[in-house]
Amino acid sequence: TRTTRPQRLLRAVIINAVRGDPDSVIRAIDHFCKHTEWAMNIGDEKGAILDSVVMETSPSTVLELGTYCGYSAVRITRLLPPSTRLITVEMNPDYACVARQVIQHAGLQDKVCVLEGQSADLIPKMAEMFGIQTFDFVFLDHWKDRYLPDIRLLEDCSLLAQGSVVLADNVVCPGTPDYLNYIRSNLNYRSRFYQAHLEYTRVLDGLEKSEYLGCRQGKRQ
Numbered sequence: 001t002r003t004t005r006p007q008r009l010l011r012a013v014i015i016n017a018v019r020g021d022p023d024s025v026i027r028a029i030d031h032f033c034k035h036t037e038w039a040m041n042i043g044d045e046k047g048a049i050l051d052s053v054v055m056e057t058s059p060s061t062v063l064e065l066g067t068y069c070g071y072s073a074v075r076i077t078r079l080l081p082p083s084t085r086l087i088t089v090e091m092n093p094d095y096a097c098v099a100r101q102v103i104q105h106a107g108l109q110d111k112v113c114v115l116e117g118q119s120a121d122l123i124p125k126m127a128e129m130f131g132i133q134t135f136d137f138v139f140l141d142h143w144k145d146r147y148l149p150d151i152r153l154l155e156d157c158s159l160l161a162q163g164s165v166v167l168a169d170n171v172v173c174p175g176t177p178d179y180l181n182y183i184r185s186n187l188n189y190r191s192r193f194y195q196a197h198l199e200y201t202r203v204l205d206g207l208e209k210s211e212y213l214g215c216r217q218g219k220r221q
Ligand SMILES: O=C(NCCCOCn1ccc2cnccc21)c1cc(-c2ccc(F)cc2)cc(O)c1O
Pocket: 040, 041, 042, 065, 066, 067, 089, 090, 091, 092, 117, 118, 119, 120, 141, 142, 143, 144, 146, 169, 170, 173, 174, 198, 199
Protein backbone atom coordinates (compact mmCIF):
# COMPACT_ATOMS: atom_id res chain seq x y z
CA THR A 1 0.00 0.00 0.00
CA ARG A 2 1.39 3.40 -0.97
CA THR A 3 0.26 5.24 2.18
CA THR A 4 1.27 4.25 5.70
CA ARG A 5 -1.18 3.44 8.50
CA PRO A 6 -0.38 6.72 10.32
CA GLN A 7 -1.07 8.62 7.09
CA ARG A 8 -4.43 6.85 6.70
CA LEU A 9 -5.23 7.62 10.35
CA LEU A 10 -4.35 11.30 9.77
CA ARG A 11 -6.62 11.40 6.70
CA ALA A 12 -9.50 10.04 8.84
CA VAL A 13 -8.86 12.84 11.36
CA ILE A 14 -8.80 15.55 8.66
CA ILE A 15 -12.01 14.23 7.08
CA ASN A 16 -14.03 13.38 10.22
CA ALA A 17 -12.80 15.64 13.03
CA VAL A 18 -13.69 19.30 13.60
CA ARG A 19 -10.56 21.49 13.43
CA GLY A 20 -9.79 22.92 16.87
CA ASP A 21 -11.91 20.31 18.69
CA PRO A 22 -9.69 17.79 20.54
CA ASP A 23 -12.59 15.54 21.54
CA SER A 24 -13.66 15.15 17.91
CA VAL A 25 -10.06 14.22 16.99
CA ILE A 26 -10.06 11.54 19.71
CA ARG A 27 -13.44 10.21 18.51
CA ALA A 28 -12.28 10.15 14.87
CA ILE A 29 -9.13 8.14 15.72
CA ASP A 30 -11.04 5.66 17.92
CA HIS A 31 -13.67 5.19 15.18
CA PHE A 32 -10.94 4.62 12.56
CA CYS A 33 -9.17 2.05 14.79
CA LYS A 34 -12.40 0.21 15.71
CA HIS A 35 -13.92 0.09 12.22
CA THR A 36 -11.10 0.47 9.68
CA GLU A 37 -7.59 -0.34 10.95
CA TRP A 38 -6.21 -1.24 14.39
CA ALA A 39 -3.43 1.10 15.52
CA MET A 40 -1.41 1.24 18.73
CA ASN A 41 -3.03 4.31 20.31
CA ILE A 42 -3.84 3.95 24.01
CA GLY A 43 -7.53 3.96 22.94
CA ASP A 44 -10.75 4.92 24.68
CA GLU A 45 -10.83 2.45 27.61
CA LYS A 46 -7.25 3.01 28.82
CA GLY A 47 -7.57 6.63 27.63
CA ALA A 48 -10.29 7.28 30.20
CA ILE A 49 -7.94 6.00 32.92
CA LEU A 50 -5.18 8.26 31.54
CA ASP A 51 -7.61 11.20 31.67
CA SER A 52 -8.49 10.55 35.32
CA VAL A 53 -4.83 10.22 36.38
CA VAL A 54 -3.93 13.45 34.54
CA MET A 55 -6.86 15.29 36.17
CA GLU A 56 -6.01 14.07 39.68
CA THR A 57 -2.32 15.01 39.16
CA SER A 58 -3.04 18.39 37.49
CA PRO A 59 0.59 18.58 36.37
CA SER A 60 2.43 21.68 35.19
CA THR A 61 5.29 19.83 33.46
CA VAL A 62 4.51 16.71 31.41
CA LEU A 63 6.76 14.27 29.51
CA GLU A 64 5.48 11.56 27.15
CA LEU A 65 7.78 8.90 25.69
CA GLY A 66 6.21 7.45 22.54
CA THR A 67 4.10 9.91 20.54
CA TYR A 68 3.10 7.68 17.58
CA CYS A 69 0.19 9.58 15.92
CA GLY A 70 -0.38 12.00 18.79
CA TYR A 71 -3.55 10.43 20.22
CA SER A 72 -2.41 10.43 23.86
CA ALA A 73 -0.71 13.80 23.40
CA VAL A 74 -4.14 15.22 22.44
CA ARG A 75 -5.83 13.35 25.33
CA ILE A 76 -3.35 14.69 27.88
CA THR A 77 -2.95 18.24 26.55
CA ARG A 78 -6.70 18.94 26.24
CA LEU A 79 -6.87 18.53 30.05
CA LEU A 80 -3.90 20.79 30.91
CA PRO A 81 -4.28 24.37 32.22
CA PRO A 82 -3.41 27.11 29.70
CA SER A 83 0.21 27.73 30.75
CA THR A 84 1.19 24.04 30.79
CA ARG A 85 3.24 22.32 28.06
CA LEU A 86 3.59 18.70 27.00
CA ILE A 87 6.96 17.45 25.78
CA THR A 88 6.51 14.28 23.74
CA VAL A 89 9.36 12.18 22.30
CA GLU A 90 9.11 10.17 19.07
CA MET A 91 12.04 8.42 17.40
CA ASN A 92 10.32 7.77 14.05
CA PRO A 93 10.30 10.98 11.96
CA ASP A 94 7.31 9.85 9.87
CA TYR A 95 5.27 9.23 13.03
CA ALA A 96 6.40 12.61 14.43
CA CYS A 97 5.29 14.34 11.22
CA VAL A 98 1.81 12.77 11.40
CA ALA A 99 1.56 13.50 15.14
CA ARG A 100 2.30 17.21 14.62
CA GLN A 101 -0.55 17.40 12.07
CA VAL A 102 -2.98 15.52 14.35
CA ILE A 103 -2.06 17.81 17.27
CA GLN A 104 -2.45 20.87 15.01
CA HIS A 105 -5.88 19.65 13.83
CA ALA A 106 -6.88 19.52 17.50
CA GLY A 107 -5.70 23.14 17.90
CA LEU A 108 -3.15 22.18 20.57
CA GLN A 109 0.07 22.90 18.63
CA ASP A 110 1.04 25.82 20.93
CA LYS A 111 0.97 23.53 24.00
CA VAL A 112 2.88 20.52 22.65
CA CYS A 113 6.53 20.08 21.69
CA VAL A 114 7.11 16.95 19.57
CA LEU A 115 10.79 16.07 19.99
CA GLU A 116 12.43 13.65 17.55
CA GLY A 117 15.03 11.26 18.87
CA GLN A 118 15.76 8.46 21.33
CA SER A 119 14.79 8.84 24.97
CA ALA A 120 18.26 7.74 26.14
CA ASP A 121 19.84 10.66 24.29
CA LEU A 122 17.18 13.30 25.02
CA ILE A 123 16.36 12.72 28.72
CA PRO A 124 19.79 13.96 29.93
CA LYS A 125 19.29 17.20 27.95
CA MET A 126 15.67 17.93 28.98
CA ALA A 127 16.37 20.19 31.99
CA GLU A 128 18.74 22.38 29.97
CA MET A 129 16.63 22.37 26.77
CA PHE A 130 13.38 23.41 28.46
CA GLY A 131 14.56 25.24 31.59
CA ILE A 132 12.74 22.83 33.91
CA GLN A 133 13.83 21.01 37.07
CA THR A 134 11.40 18.10 37.27
CA PHE A 135 8.41 16.50 35.53
CA ASP A 136 5.14 16.28 37.50
CA PHE A 137 3.77 13.65 35.13
CA VAL A 138 5.53 11.11 32.87
CA PHE A 139 3.67 8.83 30.45
CA LEU A 140 5.64 5.75 29.24
CA ASP A 141 4.41 4.36 25.91
CA HIS A 142 7.56 3.69 23.87
CA TRP A 143 9.72 0.54 23.50
CA LYS A 144 8.65 -1.72 26.36
CA ASP A 145 12.25 -2.69 27.14
CA ARG A 146 13.11 1.00 27.57
CA TYR A 147 10.68 1.66 30.44
CA LEU A 148 13.11 0.41 33.12
CA PRO A 149 16.34 2.03 31.84
CA ASP A 150 14.48 5.29 31.24
CA ILE A 151 12.86 5.49 34.69
CA ARG A 152 16.36 4.94 36.13
CA LEU A 153 17.70 7.66 33.82
CA LEU A 154 14.96 10.07 34.94
CA GLU A 155 15.98 9.35 38.58
CA ASP A 156 19.68 9.81 37.84
CA CYS A 157 18.97 13.13 36.07
CA SER A 158 16.91 14.25 39.12
CA LEU A 159 13.94 14.82 36.82
CA LEU A 160 11.44 13.31 39.30
CA ALA A 161 10.27 15.21 42.38
CA GLN A 162 8.39 13.94 45.44
CA GLY A 163 4.83 13.49 44.19
CA SER A 164 5.75 13.05 40.52
CA VAL A 165 3.49 10.50 38.84
CA VAL A 166 4.69 7.95 36.26
CA LEU A 167 1.98 6.18 34.22
CA ALA A 168 3.03 3.21 32.07
CA ASP A 169 0.99 1.74 29.19
CA ASN A 170 1.06 -1.94 28.13
CA VAL A 171 2.39 -3.43 31.35
CA VAL A 172 0.48 -6.65 30.51
CA CYS A 173 0.44 -6.62 26.69
CA PRO A 174 3.03 -6.51 25.16
CA GLY A 175 4.25 -6.44 28.80
CA THR A 176 7.08 -4.83 30.73
CA PRO A 177 8.07 -7.47 33.33
CA ASP A 178 11.43 -6.00 34.35
CA TYR A 179 9.89 -2.52 34.80
CA LEU A 180 6.98 -3.87 36.88
CA ASN A 181 9.30 -5.92 39.09
CA TYR A 182 11.53 -2.89 39.68
CA ILE A 183 8.84 -0.29 40.33
CA ARG A 184 6.69 -2.55 42.57
CA SER A 185 9.62 -3.59 44.79
CA ASN A 186 11.11 -0.10 45.11
CA LEU A 187 10.36 1.83 48.32
CA ASN A 188 10.77 5.11 46.48
CA TYR A 189 7.50 4.48 44.60
CA ARG A 190 3.87 3.75 45.54
CA SER A 191 2.36 1.82 42.63
CA ARG A 192 -1.16 0.87 41.59
CA PHE A 193 -2.29 -1.35 38.70
CA TYR A 194 -5.34 -0.46 36.54
CA GLN A 195 -6.68 -3.55 34.77
CA ALA A 196 -7.98 -2.83 31.28
CA HIS A 197 -7.79 -4.21 27.73
CA LEU A 198 -5.40 -3.74 24.84
CA GLU A 199 -6.71 -0.87 22.74
CA TYR A 200 -9.70 -1.83 20.57
CA THR A 201 -9.49 -5.53 21.58
CA ARG A 202 -10.61 -7.97 24.31
CA VAL A 203 -7.00 -8.90 25.10
CA LEU A 204 -6.08 -8.13 28.72
CA ASP A 205 -3.74 -5.21 29.32
CA GLY A 206 -3.31 -2.54 31.97
CA LEU A 207 -1.66 0.64 33.18
CA GLU A 208 0.72 0.97 36.14
CA LYS A 209 0.60 4.26 38.00
CA SER A 210 3.59 4.97 40.26
CA GLU A 211 4.00 7.98 42.56
CA TYR A 212 7.60 8.92 43.31
CA LEU A 213 7.98 9.32 47.10
CA GLY A 214 11.40 10.93 47.03
CA CYS A 215 14.74 9.21 47.43
CA ARG A 216 14.56 6.73 50.31
CA GLN A 217 17.03 3.85 50.97
CA GLY A 218 16.76 0.13 50.40
CA LYS A 219 14.38 -2.23 48.61
CA ARG A 220 11.24 -3.98 49.88
CA GLN A 221 12.28 -7.39 51.36
O1 LIG B 1 5.29 -0.96 20.72
C1 LIG B 1 4.45 -0.22 21.18
N1 LIG B 1 4.72 1.08 21.41
C2 LIG B 1 6.09 1.60 21.11
C3 LIG B 1 6.25 1.99 19.64
C4 LIG B 1 7.71 2.27 19.31
O2 LIG B 1 8.24 3.27 20.17
C5 LIG B 1 9.60 3.61 19.87
N2 LIG B 1 9.87 4.90 20.50
C6 LIG B 1 9.04 5.95 20.53
C7 LIG B 1 9.66 6.98 21.18
C8 LIG B 1 10.95 6.55 21.55
C9 LIG B 1 12.02 7.16 22.24
N3 LIG B 1 13.17 6.46 22.43
C10 LIG B 1 13.27 5.18 22.01
C11 LIG B 1 12.23 4.52 21.35
C12 LIG B 1 11.06 5.23 21.12
C13 LIG B 1 3.07 -0.72 21.45
C14 LIG B 1 2.71 -1.96 20.91
C15 LIG B 1 1.42 -2.48 21.12
C16 LIG B 1 1.04 -3.80 20.56
C17 LIG B 1 0.27 -4.69 21.31
C18 LIG B 1 -0.10 -5.93 20.78
C19 LIG B 1 0.31 -6.28 19.51
F1 LIG B 1 -0.05 -7.47 18.97
C20 LIG B 1 1.09 -5.39 18.74
C21 LIG B 1 1.45 -4.17 19.27
C22 LIG B 1 0.47 -1.75 21.85
C23 LIG B 1 0.83 -0.51 22.38
O3 LIG B 1 -0.07 0.24 23.11
C24 LIG B 1 2.12 0.01 22.21
O4 LIG B 1 2.43 1.22 22.80
